[in-house]
Amino acid sequence: MxxxxxxxxxxxxxxxxxxxxxxxxxxxxxxxxxxxxxxxxxxxxxxxxxxxxxxxxxxxxxxxxxxxxxxxxxIGSDITSMVSLPVIIFEPMTMIQKMAELMEYCHLLDLADQCEDPYLRMVHAASWAISVYFAYQRTWKPFNPILGETYEMVNHGGITFISEQVSHHPPVSAGHAENEHFTYDLTSKVKTKFLGNSVDIYPLGRTKVTLKRDGVVLDLVPPPTKANNLIFGRIWVDSLGEMIMTNLTTNDKVVLYFQPCGWFGAGRYEVDGYVYNAQEEPKMLMTGKWNESMSYQPCDLDGEPLSGTELKEVWRVAPVPENDKFQYTHFAHKINSFDTAPKKLLASDSRLRPDRRALEKGDLSKASSEKSSLEERQRAEKRNREANKHQFTPRWFNLTDQVKSTPWGEMEIYEYNGKYTEHRAAIDSSDCIEEADAKSIEFNPWQYSHSSVN
Missing domain, CATH: 1.10.8 (Helicase, Ruva Protein; domain 3)
Known part of the structure; x- marks a missing residue:
């Protein structure tokens, strides 16, 4: 006692x-x-x-x-699309571009697809899901995508990636990536709670990965995130709580706990947990830091490391540029660059946004005016559609009758319709297309291009 x-x-x-x-x-x-x-x-x-x-x-x-x-x-409200924010807190990237950053370490999904051990497969897949958090700790806000805006990437690890802003109210983005080993499908929406000098961010949505060799389907539920010191002090981001990845084919799962940041930074970045079999018995322990590396080790039914085994590293963050203004990784610079843009870039692509390009050049005044102009044009197009009793129709994704339940609410699911694959194949197989300078293309996500600002 x-x-x-x-x-x-x-x-x-x-x-x-x-x-x-x-x-x-x-x-x-x-x-x-x-x-x-x-x-x-x-x-x-x-x-x-x-x-x-x-x-x-x-x-x-x-x-x-x-x-x-x-x-x-x-204070206390969901501010997801409530307030127009000043460009001083923005980075020159949009939210649907940032979705593509999940592909930086996609070789982990390639390894998961090739893996014979079902539990090591889950280690690789879960480490891939963790890897993006290093990029997500950036303290600059991405631009909200314009309805119909897209982002495409075709130059990384044999992947074809397409994302599209499929809804404006509420803001919903959809993404699809594919290579010889996996397909990745995401419908993304966030729910927020503004707390004055911080905001809680809850990731409603569905992330589904299909590993092609065995047809294994993985479902991901990520943890919430908190952005601190929004107005006073230096902004910093923390993720805390459980991440759960479930193998819907076998019912194996990974449960990882993101430690909250404690006093003097204690526990910040730390991630620990287990891979469980369908009987909920621990098979692999996983440990590391989401801004650094992840390791794994076989364990017994009590979760203790098996005798004769050792902790092995499965993922480590790549070197990053020093003193980068927006805390970009080399991969973030790559996906933001026109040098790596695909042939005949879609006019709706995020790279072409005039506000994003002005901010990238350091012209905050122009970035602010261009941002306001785009937002007003978006409102004008909405008025045009409503006057003509038309509904916005995504180009590359279809709304399904599926509803995904998350710990923070339900949301409807969009599925990739395959049309971008056909579009890109037609371009790549054609020898007649005259290649234009991508930078000269005018940003145009509008379905009603004659919409005017009234």
Missing amino acids: ESNQKQGGFFASIAAGFSSIGSAVHKSVNGVLGYEGLEVINPEGGTEDAEEEARRGRWRQEDRDSYWKIMQKH
């Missing part, structure tokens, strides 16, 4: 310490800056850093004050 009391006292003191951090942070922000209800968290520091951390960040004071006047009434 004495031991338990001591332990309880220890954990109670830790909890009290966390409570005092929150109150100290609030006191610092309110006393110095005059704002109520905003929490500033420095993941690498303690309470003494709160005041200094609150003064940091990329906002100019007048921009921050203006933004807060707009946003304070939305």
